[in-house]
Amino acid sequence: xxxxxxxxxxxxxxxxxxxxxxxxxxxxxxxxxxxxxxxxxxxxxxxxxxxxxxxxxxxxxxxxxxxxxxxxxxxxxxxxxxxxxxxxxxxxxxxxxxxxxxxxxxxxxxxxxxxxxxxxxxxxxxxxxxxxxxxxxxxxxxxxxxxxxxxxxxxxxxxxxxxxxxxxxxxxxxxxxxxxxxxxxxxxxxxxxxxxxxxxxxxxxxxxxxxxxxxxxxxxxxxxxxxxxxxxxxxxxxxxxxxxxxxxxxxxxxxxxxxxxxxxxxxxxxxxxxxxxxxxxxxxxxxxxxxxxxxxxxxxxxxxxxxxxxxxxxxxxxxxxxxxxxxxxxxxxxxxxxxxxxxxxxxxxxxxxxxxxxxxxxxxxxxxxxxxxxxxxxxxxxxxxxxxxxxxxxxxxxxxxxxxxxxxxxxxxxxxxxxxxxxxxxxxxxxxxxxxxxxxxxxx
Amino acid sequence: xxxxxxxxxxxxxxxxxxxxxxxxxxxxxxxxxxxxxxxxxxxxxxxxxxxxxxxxxxxxxxxxxxxxxxxxxxxxxxxxxxxxxxxxxxxxxxxxxxxxxxxxxxxxxxxxxxxxxxxxxxxxxxxxxxxxxxxxxxxxxxxxxxxxxxxxxxxxxxxxxxxxxxxxxxxxxxxxxxxxxxxxxxxxxxxxxxxxxxxxxxxxxxxxxxxxxxxxxxxxxxxxxxxxxxxxxxxxxxxxxxxxxxxxxxxxxxxxxxxxxxxxxxxxxxxxxxxxxxxxxxxxxxxxxxxx
Numbered sequence: 001x002x003x004x005x006x007x008x009x010x011x012x013x014x015x016x017x018x019x020x021x022x023x024x025x026x027x028x029x030x031x032x033x034x035x036x037x038x039x040x041x042x043x044x045x046x047x048x049x050x051x052x053x054x055x056x057x058x059x060x061x062x063x064x065x066x067x068x069x070x071x072x073x074x075x076x077x078x079x080x081x082x083x084x085x086x087x088x089x090x091x092x093x094x095x096x097x098x099x100x101x102x103x104x105x106x107x108x109x110x111x112x113x114x115x116x117x118x119x120x121x122x123x124x125x126x127x128x129x130x131x132x133x134x135x136x137x138x139x140x141x142x143x144x145x146x147x148x149x150x151x152x153x154x155x156x157x158x159x160x161x162x163x164x165x166x167x168x169x170x171x172x173x174x175x176x177x178x179x180x181x182x183x184x185x186x187x188x189x190x191x192x193x194x195x196x197x198x199x200x201x202x203x204x205x206x207x208x209x210x211x212x213x214x215x216x217x218x219x220x221x222x223x224x225x226x227x228x229x230x231x232x233x234x235x236x237x238x239x240x241x242x243x244x245x246x247x248x249x250x251x252x253x254x255x256x257x258x259x260x261x262x263x264x265x266x267x268x269x270x271x272x273x274x275x276x277x278x279x280x281x282x283x284x285x286x287x288x289x290x291x292x293x294x295x296x297x298x299x300x301x302x303x304x305x306x307x308x309x310x311x312x313x314x315x316x317x318x319x320x321x322x323x324x325x326x327x328x329x330x331x332x333x334x335x336x337x338x339x340x341x342x343x344x345x346x347x348x349x350x351x352x353x354x355x356x357x358x359x360x361x362x363x364x365x366x367x368x369x370x371x372x373x374x375x376x377x378x379x380x381x382x383x384x385x386x387x388x389x390x391x392x393x394x395x396x397x398x399x400x401x402x403x404x405x406x407x408x409x410x411x412x413x414x415x416x417x418x419x420x421x422x423x424x425x426x427x428x429x430x431x432x433x434x435x436x437x438x439x440x441x442x443x444x
Numbered sequence: 445x446x447x448x449x450x451x452x453x454x455x456x457x458x459x460x461x462x463x464x465x466x467x468x469x470x471x472x473x474x475x476x477x478x479x480x481x482x483x484x485x486x487x488x489x490x491x492x493x494x495x496x497x498x499x500x501x502x503x504x505x506x507x508x509x510x511x512x513x514x515x516x517x518x519x520x521x522x523x524x525x526x527x528x529x530x531x532x533x534x535x536x537x538x539x540x541x542x543x544x545x546x547x548x549x550x551x552x553x554x555x556x557x558x559x560x561x562x563x564x565x566x567x568x569x570x571x572x573x574x575x576x577x578x579x580x581x582x583x584x585x586x587x588x589x590x591x592x593x594x595x596x597x598x599x600x601x602x603x604x605x606x607x608x609x610x611x612x613x614x615x616x617x618x619x620x621x622x623x624x625x626x627x628x629x630x631x632x633x634x635x636x637x638x639x640x641x642x643x644x645x646x647x648x649x650x651x652x653x654x655x656x657x658x659x660x661x662x663x664x665x666x667x668x669x670x671x672x673x674x675x676x677x678x679x680x681x682x683x684x685x686x687x688x689x690x691x692x693x694x695x696x697x698x699x700x701x702x703x704x705x706x707x708x709x710x711x712x713x714x715x716x717x718x719x720x721x722x723x724x725x726x727x728x729x730x731x732x733x734x735x736x
Contacts, residue, residue, distance in 0.1 A: 096577035
């Protein structure tokens, strides 16, 4: 009993989705309340159990369904799964941000949760002030921050900007400071969600090292990430969640391998919630393939990327518009849209595959997500609303592509993710061309 | 030796001696939620820093900074003195109208600002609330308490005005903290209600300007409560700010003492607002992150 850190039993969480209704107007509730008694009476008379629960405009989805597991003290567990699988919901429940709908969880120890970078940061306040603000919001004591202050500042490497409001920081500095605060949390249990997806490679390594230390000190870590390398490196145990349920729980290598296999074989399967009307084109799954035609999630800069869209059209749709967008953590980057180029298939009907090939990815090593959407012939009606369908990693070292500056690896994470070929024209007339990722292994 | 503080902690917060590994149970809550004073106590540093943040950020990027804390009630006083004092000739219990109005504007503006800022505070702190756990009660509480600094600054001006008008305060001035406490409790109670309601119904932020304006006229800021017929006084006292402002004028300027019945009604209602607000907030708190 004493060595259990987290015990989760039959945990479920129901969310309302459907017509997005971020908040109610008082009027609606008042009218609903006025009619409720009448509806209850009429329901009673007609023999139905409850009319109120069956409001048609709301559909519900189980973000987590009957999840049970135990984590021993000192265990580092990596949680993987596609977007929307329920990983974040699980962390939110365990960190008590939100309540489960059903089930039970027992947490032995203080919990620190890092669900985003810079929790509690206020742009108007200085770096120094934000260290205290964020630290205390994340659960540190002031005395503790006093003690670790110099260490935090050194870790972030922002000594010179300590008294500058963080709104003037570069995004890289901001992230480093935010992470430095977070890295110095010392709870018994640490819940981390994908925050390592930002920050430069060197800094990531530092953070991973810090997390490794945390684990060695006997503290428990639950770590959600798309970065399989980080999961493999840090965690002994993997937990694969899909559609709110645990698919696999066990040795990291095995779980990660099965997860990747599933994606390679089946691509990113897209879940559709509730019934789909005949006027919608369903995107069943999306597969990313490399130049050899093999399914892959990892690409090198300059590689070819094929995005295969497996669709199902319940009836014939004439001349639809498809588009594909590549998005980084900084926002949309580039894409391909039939609304721009004007080329479209004559029709789609039944099961089919439409692919989009990017011949050479001008992307630095980071994680990218892919969005897809489809419009009807008129260019207005949505056949499939724009949705995130999957992600891929660009891996590799900048130095392999001739980028040998001191900050090459760091900037690849910290600045804009696209690099195109360019030339420097020096004052002495010398011209130096940088080929980007066009030809691999090119040296200056 | 445990000492008074230790005893108090044990008694109020049911303090456990060995605190090696706290155990948290997570499950859907049902019915009334416990107040959990002990937890609030553990999070006191967070309250301090939230208050500090709200103060620090309030006048950032303004040219004159905290001077606004003085200018706002001061100009209101000037305008009211001209319109209500000079033109409408509203009685002011024998006191110079400017100081009559200003002494009421202090607690009133503390209250009105607390309402305006606290009612939207949960939504404004959405990012933090959806990312990390802490007792959400601290958010509106910090906003209300942060307003005390403005109150303090403006209070100094009041003391200056008392010197200017040659008003010597009696020992009744010692009652001021009591009336201030009544104002704080009222402000907290209403803020708990409104901030929790605002999460679900953004109507709150649009209703609020009318609410504060109505409340302003239902409070003896620009007129003395003596013009309210005596038979209506108890009803009038249902507005806790009546008790606060009458108390302020009496304790500071030596005007007629507030009607004890009215004061009692005011205090009772303030406590009722506070307790019910607390209960409602706690009920809403558990699903706050999903609704916001």
